[in-house]
Amino acid sequence: MASAFLLSLLLLVICSHGGIAQANEAAAGHKESRYVVVPKAAFQSSEESCSTSRVSSPQSGRVSVPLAHRYGPCAPLQTKDELSLAQRLHRDRVRTKYITRRMSRSTRRQSSDASTVSVPTRLGSSYDSQKYLVTVGLGTPAVPQTLVLTTESDLSWVQCKPCNSSNCYPQKLPPFDPSRSSTYTAIPCDSQECRDLAAGIGGNGCTSNWECGFYIYYGSGANTTGVYSSDALTLGPGAVVENFHFGCGHDQEGPFGNEGKYDGVLALGRLPESLVGQTLAEHGGAFSLCLPPTGDSTGFLAFGAPENTSDFVFTPLLTMDDQPWFYQLMLTGISVGGQRLDIPAAVFREGMILASSTTITALQDTAYAALRTAFRSAMAEYPLAPPTAQLDTCYNLTGYNNVTVPTVSLTFRGGATVDLDASSGLLLDGCLAFWNTDGDEYTGLIGSLNQRTIEVLYDLPASRVGFRTGAC
Missing domain, CATH: 2.40.70.10 (Acid Proteases)
Known part of the structure; x- marks a missing residue:
């Protein structure tokens, strides 16, 4: 369980599909439980064929549909993304800003604000x-x-x-x-x-x-x-x-x-x-989503709640009376390398939208600044690279076969703590896959990249969301 990870600093959970090896304490200079060594190849795109050996499925007894990245070799339709990374990030940023402002109470109170005048229908x-x-x-x-x-x-x-x-x-x-x-x-x-x-x-x-x-x-x-x-x-x-x-x-x-x-x-x-x-x-x-770590493997969409939820950690599902259609959670803390960041609780008051269709996670400015500082400190041995679009914490990993990455964990209301997958859920092309919302007054958003390999269980009758790490 993700919560067990924080209670014991003696164990490191390793996903067999991610190719993660335990960090050598003498070489890394840190406790194994706080850092993992990831082959640099895990951060690079080399997805030429679909690996059936990496196909996962949920617990038996549930209706399940395979799920694949749109541009990977496991996709049922082989298409090529003709947009550059910068173009994709720009579109992701624009969409994120639209959603986070739409969901923020401070913005909704400003009915004369131009950003609230033209809005897409809530159904699409x-x-x-x-x-x-x-x-x-x-x-x-x-x-x-x-x-x-x-x-x-x-x-x-x-x-x-x-x-x-x-x-x-x-x-x-x-x-x-x-x-x-x-x-x-x-x-x-x-x-x-x-x-x-x-x-x-x-x-x-x-x-x-x-x-x-x-x-x-x-x-x-x-x-x-x-x-x-x-x-x-x-x-x-x-x-x-x-x-x-x-x-x-x-x-x-x-x-x-x-x-x-x-x-x-x-x-x-x-x-x-x-x-x-x-x-x-x-x-x-109830249904679950498990997004695969890369395009050369598949995840799943499963319907119904699993009989055994002992491997999940749960947090309440929030509902905003005037905008009830998004899945929204309350983030309460962030940890880097096993250390809880000093972020005032009030920073997270607008909540976080759980999104499957948006890539990058958007944090309130104060939270993002704390995460960026801690992550850069933990990665100080690697040279910084110029920003990629709005991603401002990027690294030049040329010449490195392995990269020692600090663990990053998100803690939600009720104490549910989720450890992000080190090989696929933190970096995008060498850049930390987080950015800011341009203000603490805006709702945040948890993007799909942070959700990779984690089974996210949407349990509407119980008004909760569950997380099971290493599920696909």
Whole structure:
């Protein structure tokens, strides 16, 4: 357990897939429990093939779907990211700032602030940085759909026929054809389901066929419009969600075409429109995500709570009355090299959003400054490199075969302490994968990179989130 790590400084948990070796105390000059030695290759991208030996799965008895990084060799659709690292970080930064300001109480009170005037719908505010894919079946007979996964949106959608080249972006397989599914139904615009969608700022009235229309606008400027629909969703053998509500998109505009040839989005947010909300009876409102350490291995999306949660540490799930759709936690402390940083509790008062679709973790300014100082001190033997975009703690690791990295742990309300994976959850291309929020008054955000190899259990009925380290 992660909490056991802080109670005993005699043990070091090592993930077999990460290639981490125990630090030699004489060589590193520090206790083994506070530092780990990581081969430099673990920080570099050399993902030429998918390693099936590294495929993990959750505990038995749960419905599980393999999950892969969008641009890695394990992805079901082989696409290439044409953006540079600086461009990707810029987009990640813009999206993070939008979310953290939107969730901050101080910003929401400033109704005249220009940043609060134009906002994407709550059903689809997270598009730009989504990174992980799953494949499910839609319709009867089931047609494979490769979808981008997000916990920050609530309405799932796929591209549907009719959809010509000017209205739909290219994808590997033809768009979903509702006419070929015996279980497809367009939801009527005078139905309660359509009224509920409109209340969620996702409906846009009736179509010419008296069908319920939907519209999703993303912060990137991309948008999708079509018919709110129902069909069978197959998650795995014998695991079918009947009457799954989703958007059948007939008109997609904006930068979708630059993002890869996937078929749509699978939304796992907290509102009733999400897949989680629609499977309360089957899976009890609980699901897990385990993001793989690299693109050449897979993680998993699992539905239902595990029977045995003894390996998890839990923290309460927060809910903001006026913005209940994000998963939000209360961070209470950060440790570097086993030492708790001196950060006033008030710094974390705005909470942290747990995000699967945004890469870098954003900390309140005071917390980030403390982390940066401690991390730089612990890494003083390595030369600093120029910043990469907004990442300002970068290292030149040329000539080093191994890198001695301090452990970094996050502690949440209730005492749940999570040790970030040293080989995959701290550095991005040699840079510390944290940045600041531009103020202590803003909500923070825990990005996907820090979550790698950790099974994150979203337990909505119990209003808690659990963490199990070394899970994938």
